[in-house]
Amino acid sequence: MTYIAxxxxxxxxxxxxxxxxxxxxxxxxxxxxxxxxxHDSITAAIVQAFWELSIPPxxxxxxxGIGCSSKTPAYFLKEAHGFNxxxxxxxxxxTGANAANRDLIYIGVSGDxxxxxxxxxxxxHAIRRNVNLLYVLENNGVYGLTKGQFSASADRGxxxxxxxxxxxxxxxxxxxxxxxxxxxxxxxxxxxxxQLVPILKAGLAHSGFAFVDVISPCVTFNDHDGxxxxxxxxxxxxxxxxxxxxxxxxxxxxxxxxxxxxRSVMMHDGSWVQLRKVAExxxxxxxxxxxxxxxxxxxxxxxxTGLLYLTPxxxxxHEQSDxxxxxxxxxxxxxxxxxxxxxxxxxxxxx
Numbered sequence: 648m649t650y651i652a653x654x655x656x657x658x659x660x661x662x663x664x665x666x667x668x669x670x671x672x673x674x675x676x677x678x679x680x681x682x683x684x685x686h687d688s689i690t691a692a693i694v695q696a697f698w699e700l701s702i703p704p705x706x707x708x709x710x711x712g713i714g715c716s717s718k719t720p721a722y723f724l725k726e727a728h729g730f731n732x733x734x735x736x737x738x739x740x741x742t743g744a745n746a747a748n749r750d751l752i753y754i755g756v757s758g759d760x761x762x763x764x765x766x767x768x769x770x771x772h773a774i775r776r777n778v779n780l781l782y783v784l785e786n787n788g789v790y791g792l793t794k795g796q797f798s799a800s801a802d803r804g805x806x807x808x809x810x811x812x813x814x815x816x817x818x819x820x821x822x823x824x825x826x827x828x829x830x831x832x833x834x835x836x837x838x839x840x841x842q843l844v845p846i847l848k849a850g851l852a853h854s855g856f857a858f859v860d861v862i863s864p865c866v867t868f869n870d871h872d873g874x875x876x877x878x879x880x881x882x883x884x885x886x887x888x889x890x891x892x893x894x895x896x897x898x899x900x901x902x903x904x905x906x907x908x909x910r911s912v913m914m915h916d917g918s919w920v921q922l923r924k925v926a927e928x929x930x931x932x933x934x935x936x937x938x939x940x941x942x943x944x945x946x947x948x949x950x951x952t953g954l955l956y957l958t959p960x961x962x963x964x965h966e967q968s969d970x971x972x973x974x975x976x977x978x979x980x981x982x983x984x985x986x987x988x989x990x991x992x993x994x995x996x997x998x
Contacts, residue, residue, distance in 0.1 A: 665701035670950045673698045675722040683897025683915060685837030685863030686785050690722045692840050693754070693783070695845035697724060708744055708751045712737040712766060715792055716758035723969075724877075728860035735766025738773035741780050748974040749965055752851065752932035753780040753935070756937060759800035760790045763818045763841060767799075774827040774856050779963040781850040781857045784820050785837075787865040795865075819945075820860040821955055830939065830958035831857035834914065836922055837864070838900040846954060862950060866897045866915045909949060923954035932959055 658725040673694045678687050697707070704726035706807045711717035713734035721730055728751065732740045760785050763769050773780065779885065788801040795808050799818045806812055823862035824832045831853045835843040850857030897915050904910035911919050923944055930936065937956040944951045971978070 651770075664698055666703060667876045668701075668704075670694055670698045672726075673704060673724055674883050675720070675725040678722050679718065680715060681897075683864075683865050683866040683899055684715070685787065685861075685900065687722070688837040688840070688901075689783065689785055689843070689861055689863055689934065692837075692843040692847060694723050695840070695844045696851065699844070700848055700851060701852070702752060706750075706752055708748075708753050709980055710737050710741050710744070710753070710755045712757055712761040713792075714758040715787075716756055716835045716863075717761060717787070720754075720756050731812070735761055735764070737761070737770055738766065738769040738778070738782075741782075742773055742776060742778050744779050744908070745780065745964065746970075746975070749779070749970075750974050753778075754851075755780055757782070757784055758791075758798075759786045759788060759820070760798040763799035763823075764818060767818075768872040771823075771827055774824055774858065775829055775831045776964045777828075777855040777961065777966075777967065779855055781847065781853075782859065783847070784858070784860045785863045785978050786820065786860055788865050789839050791865050791867075795867075820858070821951075822938060822941055824858040824860075825934055825941075825956055829858045829956070830953075830961035833858070833954045834860040834862070834958040835901065836862045836920075836950075836952060839902050839914070839922075839952070842924065842952060849954060853957070853961065855958070855963045862899060862920065864914050879970070893897050904959065906953070921947075921949040923949045923951050925951065925955070929953065931955060933955045933979055934958075 652849055655727065661671065663669055663691070674880060678690070680686055688779055698705070704724045707724055707727035709720040709727050710893055711720045711731050717731060717737070720731070730744070737755050737757055744751070745753055747936045758768065773782070786800050788798055788805065788912055790798055797813045797815070800820065801813045801815075802817050803813055803815060820833050821834050831850060833846045833850065833970055834848050836864045837843070850859050900914065902910055902912050902922070904924055906924050908973065909921055909923045929955045932955055941951050941955065975983070
């Protein structure tokens with residue numbers, strides 16, 4: 648549980664990075680997610696990426712919204728700054744924080760419900776502004792905290808745990824990001840650590856908005872048969888107040904395959920996904936080709952993975968707006984509020 652601290656026992660043989668920290672130094676609290684959840688695998692990849700890059704945890708700001716995915720920042724980088732916002736509003740929080748202090752390294756973790764439904768407008772404008780942010784979308788196609796309703800990323804024709812078919816078209820996060828002009832677009836699978844860690848490292852090194860869509864299987868859909876009843880209803884119908892459900896342990900799904908090849912991966916429910924890793928000579932600087940290639944492989948029932956698009960000459964929000972070089976939080980009051988006379992001079996330029 649998040650209120651239970653991890654044991655501080657450190658083996659003297661643990662490998663250290665360039666700044667003398669071990670992987671354990673990049674971990675957080677105990678996870679509360681279901682056993683076998685793909686989100687925990689993503690957390691492990693994030694820990695590995697920050698450790699390999701030797702980034703001091705106190706220089707990181709981690710932000711999230713609402714959902715299973717948005718709980719995960721508590722599970723990594725316990726020494727980092729953090730803020731958990733309301734449903735779908737994380738991109739605006741990240742934009743404001745980045746505008747005030749550009750010296751921090753920003754990572755936002757969100758889910759398909761948090762990003763592609765209530766937060767779609769927020770996400771769109773963060774992409775448009777090219778905020779310097781690693782944006783990790785943990786994509787499982789359902790609202791896991793609210794019993795497994797379809798999310799906006801659920802494929803048309805896919806079935807819920809109760810056997811109901813989704814009748815709506817899905818929103819593909821990578822296609823959306825490409826359409827809106829994102830300067831870094833990638834997709835991976837939570838169980839493919841060999842691919843995911845380098846992508847996360849590249850996203851952290853990118854200057855601008857780095858969108859990483861990670862297919863992350865939900866093992867239970869949080870789909871309970873019962874629900875909590877009011878006292879009055881309970882007394883009238885003589886049923887239990889709370890019905891508990893048992894979530895059996897499940898093994899983490901992993902895979903490894905070569906660039907340019909396709910791998911079929913079985914999910915926890917017995918279904919299969921077709922993952923195609925982009926070839927080593929794939930051109931990630933052609934936005935139109937990236938869009939067309941994703942659609943082409945979709946028509947063959949494949950999910951394209953790897954670095955899908957990157958703008959080589961990306962300019963983040965500060966460069967576009969020509970802001971001052973230092974963080975606004977470090978400017979003295981006299982520079983932030985130069986007085987009425989200076990304000991009048993500025994206004995003259997716009998008349």
